[in-house]
Amino acid sequence: MPPFPSSLLNPRLSFSLKPLFLFIQSSIAPLQFPVPRQLISAKPRNFSSLASVQSSAIDNGGSSSGGGGGRSGALSPPPVAEEFQRIDVNPPKGTRDFPPEDMRLRNWLFNHFREVSRLFGFEEVDYPVLESEALFIRKAGEEIRDQLYCFEDRGNRRVALRPELTPSLARLVIQKGKSLSLPLKWFAVGQCWRYERMTRGRRREHYQWNMDILGVPEVTAEAELISSIVTFFKRIGISESDVGFKVSSRKVLQEVLRCYSVPENLFGKVCIVIDKIEKIPIDEIKRELKATGLSEEAIEELLQVLSIKSLTKLEEILGGSGEAIADLKQLFLLAEKFGYSEWIQFDASVVRGLAYYTGIVFEGFDREGKLRAICGGGRYDRLLSTFGGDDIPACGFGFGDAVIVELLKEKGLLPELSLEVDNIVCALDYDLQGVAATVATKLRGKGQSVDLVLESKPLKWVFKRAARANAERLILVGNTEWQKGMVGVKILSSGEQYEIKLDELE
Numbered sequence: 030m031p032p033f034p035s036s037l038l039n040p041r042l043s044f045s046l047k048p049l050f051l052f053i054q055s056s057i058a059p060l061q062f063p064v065p066r067q068l069i070s071a072k073p074r075n076f077s078s079l080a081s082v083q084s085s086a087i088d089n090g091g092s093s094s095g096g097g098g099g100r101s102g103a104l105s106p107p108p109v110a111e112e113f114q115r116i117d118v119n120p121p122k123g124t125r126d127f128p129p130e131d132m133r134l135r136n137w138l139f140n141h142f143r144e145v146s147r148l149f150g151f152e153e154v155d156y157p158v159l160e161s162e163a164l165f166i167r168k169a170g171e172e173i174r175d176q177l178y179c180f181e182d183r184g185n186r187r188v189a190l191r192p193e194l195t196p197s198l199a200r201l202v203i204q205k206g207k208s209l210s211l212p213l214k215w216f217a218v219g220q221c222w223r224y225e226r227m228t229r230g231r232r233r234e235h236y237q238w239n240m241d242i243l244g245v246p247e248v249t250a251e252a253e254l255i256s257s258i259v260t261f262f263k264r265i266g267i268s269e270s271d272v273g274f275k276v277s278s279r280k281v282l283q284e285v286l287r288c289y290s291v292p293e294n295l296f297g298k299v300c301i302v303i304d305k306i307e308k309i310p311i312d313e314i315k316r317e318l319k320a321t322g323l324s325e326e327a328i329e330e331l332l333q334v335l336s337i338k339s340l341t342k343l344e345e346i347l348g349g350s351g352e353a354i355a356d357l358k359q360l361f362l363l364a365e366k367f368g369y370s371e372w373i374q375f376d377a378s379v380v381r382g383l384a385y386y387t388g389i390v391f392e393g394f395d396r397e398g399k400l401r402a403i404c405g406g407g408r409y410d411r412l413l414s415t416f417g418g419d420d421i422p423a424c425g426f427g428f429g430d431a432v433i434v435e436l437l438k439e440k441g442l443l444p445e446l447s448l449e450v451d452n453i454v455c456a457l458d459y460d461l462q463g464v465a466a467t468v469a470t471k472l473r474g475k476g477q478s479v480d481l482v483l484e485s486k487p488l489k490w491v492f493k494r495a496a497r498a499n500a501e502r503l504i505l506v507g508n509t510e511w512q513k514g515m516v517g518v519k520i521l522s523s524g525e526q527y528e529i530k531l532d533e534l535e
């Protein structure tokens with residue numbers, strides 16, 4: 030619908046004004062100026078139907094869209110809700126607000142993620158939260174696919190909120206191609222979205238710390254990654270008596286499947302079923318394995334191997350010559366050298382729920398068994414070719430922000446993080462606000478934080494504020510002192526008070 034009925038325009042003016050109206054129309058649309066009531070739809074429409082309704086309306090409108098099709102939909106405003114609609118003040122189910130106290134905890138955690146990554150020489154990267162849906166669609170029937178937040182955008186493209194970071198990393202590595210010098214050591218801390226059944230520590234939105242190494246085929250890379258997680262745990266006060274890592278290799282499964290001539294392309298599917306071993310009844314697991322095409326004999330053998338918790342026992346069954354045993358032995362040897370042997374244990378049942386892993390896989394768990402996996406990762410040497418790129422040996426891990434906080438709570442290890450400001454600066458007279466601003470600017474220039482009192486407030490209020498902010502000093506700008514070019518200082522911890530010249534204030 031055009032903004033003004035064209036019949037109301039003077040025909041002579043309409044020619045020259047048309048471009049102007051088109052300009053106004055396109056520039057006001059995204060600003061959502063009040064819309065006449067009759068244009069308000071009582072029921073908001075869903076995204077995909079909205080996109081198609083709007084693009085056809087614009088196409089019918091003719092010239093203004095500058096070409097029909099999906100792209101023009103991007104210019105249309107979203108549906109306008111009823112005015113003064115009472116909203117639910119809670120965030121959508123499974124998502125979180127971060128008020129200041131929660132943000133302090135989040136920053137504390139992320140600072141440790143970043144600091145550990147820095148200690149290991151990794152570079153920080155990030156990707157868009159919104160990615161093409163195709164990036165996350167793999168054929169193996171992973172749970173993550175059913176949990177996608179996906180929709181059609183206004184340009185009719187299928188997009189998804191990322192449920193994990195690894196496919197985005199693969200995309201960027203393929204895009205950068207030969208310009209990258211290997212090995213890459215990249216880390217990221219980003220928000221991921223999964224429409225998950227909510228349990229303790231599992232949410233619909235979470236942040237993940239990822240560290241990935243690309244270009245190193247040796248197990249030294251996995252050993253280095255586990256070392257970085259151990260370093261993180263130690264920094265936040267978690268020890269090997271609180272958590273451990275279950276480690277295995279998907280090559281164990283591969284060797285068993287090869288013995289039964291199971292085709293390679295079934296491998297991913299079998300891993301996804303095996304990953305559910307602790308979540309669903311064993312008969313259901315057997316039924317699902319059978320459905321992938323495995324014989325009953327192969328299933329029995331597989332389940333037997335998966336129950337093994339000792340590397341020596343595995344070696345007895347598989348023989349000592351295979352890659353699985355060699356990789357795992359090497360990892361345990363390196364763990365000794367890194368000094369974290371007591372943190373890791375072999376457990377053949379760990380296969381992980383993502384289709385792309387090809388070698389060593391590991392999961393961090395709490396020893397009391399109260400929580401879901403704290404972190405997880407592994408080797409994924411063939412992910413890039415599934416996106417049409419050249420494969421590069423790769424491994425990495427994801428570490429969520431939710432389970433770890435539950436664990437810290439459980440152990441009484443949550444840090445006490447309070448607001449901390451160096452100075453409260455307050456003018457005792459409204460006319461001295463300018464001077465107080467000068468004092469604040471001077472201190473901030475020296476790197477000190479200042480909460481400047483911006484209104485006229487009684488001293489009692491200012492003291493309360495200083496206590497809440499755990500301020501070190503209260504700096505008062507009063508008439509008598511200022512006439513001498515001085516300000517009053519009170520050290521809040523000791524109660525010491527003095528006057529000082531503004532120039533000498535440090």
Ligand code: HAM
Nearest residue numbers: 193195231232235403404405406425426427428429431
């Ligand atoms: P993942 O096991 O799916 O692996 O997730 C890694 C970690 O993210 C989990 O161990 C958990 O800490 C956290 N996490 C996952 N889903 C949720 C959720 N719904 N709520 C809270 N936390 C969650 C991956 O995502 C792989 N891309 C990791 C990786 C990186 N592998 C190689 N490089």
